[in-house]
Amino acid sequence: MAQSEDIEALIARTALGDRKAFATLYDQTSAKLFGVALRVLNNRANAEDVLQETYMKIWRYADRYTSNGMSPMTWLITIARNTAIDRIRATRDAADVDALADRLAAPGPTPEQSAVAGGEAARIVACLDQLEQDRGQAVRGAYLQGLSYAELAEKFSVPLNTMRTWLRRSLISLKECMEQ
């Protein structure tokens, strides 16, 4: 995969309507995003659809990248992951489609959060390992597979409220660990 700065430059040129830059951005990042979508959807055909939808959003919203404070790969992965989760939830409950409207619309200036190095992001894995095993797996399931509280509760055979408490306590521990 290309360096962050390259991807950042490609996103910037995409925001200006540069189709060639967009095609290069696709070539350099689509395998990672396809992997992310596959992990959530577990279905190739759906993941292909979601990948297309993801890049349509990237094309449309590239000009919002600079204002969101995320690293370029985090931003791209967030779009792919959210699009994939929207897809499973929409197919699971068609009535929720409207409620799950495009969450990319939320812009926000956050310059102070912007530069977090990849090494720091990788800390999450070490911090997850410090949690009790099933709690760590629950956070992984929520992030990597997009599982809801209800699905996690079922998967780990605990009541819904227990799962909610697990997750929240785990997130608090994670935050403390990552801020050390």
Place this chain on the structure above:
Amino acid sequence: MTTSSETPDDGLLAAEYVLRLMPPREESAFEDRLAQEPGLMGYVTFWATRLSGMNDEVAPVAPPSRTRRQLMERLFGPTQRQTLWQRTGLWQALSFAAVALAAFMALQMLRTPEPTLPGTTAPLLISEIAAEDQSLRVLAVYDPNEQRLTVTRTAGQAALGRALELWAIAEGAAPVSLGVLPDEPRATLALPADLREQVAGLTLAISDEPPGGSTTGAPTGAVLAVGQVTEL
């Protein structure tokens, strides 16, 4: 973040939002707040960034080439491919070829074939070697008078670090390599002498091979595109 897990503070809400753990109604309420409270986005960015470290565990998977093509067509219309065809003039040539071929076939049905006299100009032979999803297309034209096979790649290319190798398959025989296609879209290849007399019945195929081509004398990778040779 100092609050207990029972009454989540904004940092925790942001984590739940990023993880997509909120029910739809809470989620859209949080998004409304995001639009109005600039400080909130900082928490969202914090979590999105930190959690994305988990993606190191996700292996990249190359999507099929049709996904890219469909995406570009959805965004920009089907113009890209057409301009390529128009630029090379092949589109017109191929349309003409199809019409000429149809006319020729119709004539053939009406009259008995005459033996071709030696010395007369032999007709061109043509083959469009195409992938089922059109992700790779190569037009091959053989001129029997010059005994040269000209190939023009009009769509697709070798995968990164791989090569495309062209094969000729006579009916009932093993594939014979005609060579690795160069990076340039156009190439002229020599045809082995024993194949020159039976070009009209050949099947041409392109396989995915290591750089430099197959070392075994037979295709080792996937067959990406296939075409029949027909008289023009």
